[in-house]
Amino acid sequence: MEKQDKINVIDAFKRHAKDTGSAEVQVAILSARINQLTTHLAANKQDAHTKRNLLRLVGQRRRMLAYLRREDATRYQDLIAKIGLRK
Template structure:
């Protein structure tokens, strides 16, 4: 994977700061789903211009599946946090 630029690092930090549940939180399901959503958006934009990039398409499908599993986990363990997260990220359901 390519090295992150300062802008990408700042964007990732903003997402983590918005969705963290504690001061030093970087691994909660909310943060992970938000970061996956950011990555999915980036891959979708990339694939709209590079239609034949099949390895990126596979990465997109893996990221969508992983996000779905994290959302299922969150829904099973804390439905209130799940509903709040999908509302904030403007995801379906």
């Protein structure tokens, strides 16, 4: 993921002016990276290292979403609607 892409994702999901590490931002960055790796894997099916990393990121995002759902259900619902997960 390029630096400018990451900055754009942070700007879209931050909760306040200096927010770079909230759960929403972390999930959004993970989702962008997952989408990027998914397109890479579609073209390179035999890339086992990328597949392993993709599965690791999916698990990390799943745990972060579970935390957010447990702590604040409204923020969780807003986030999955904004990202487009679980329609």
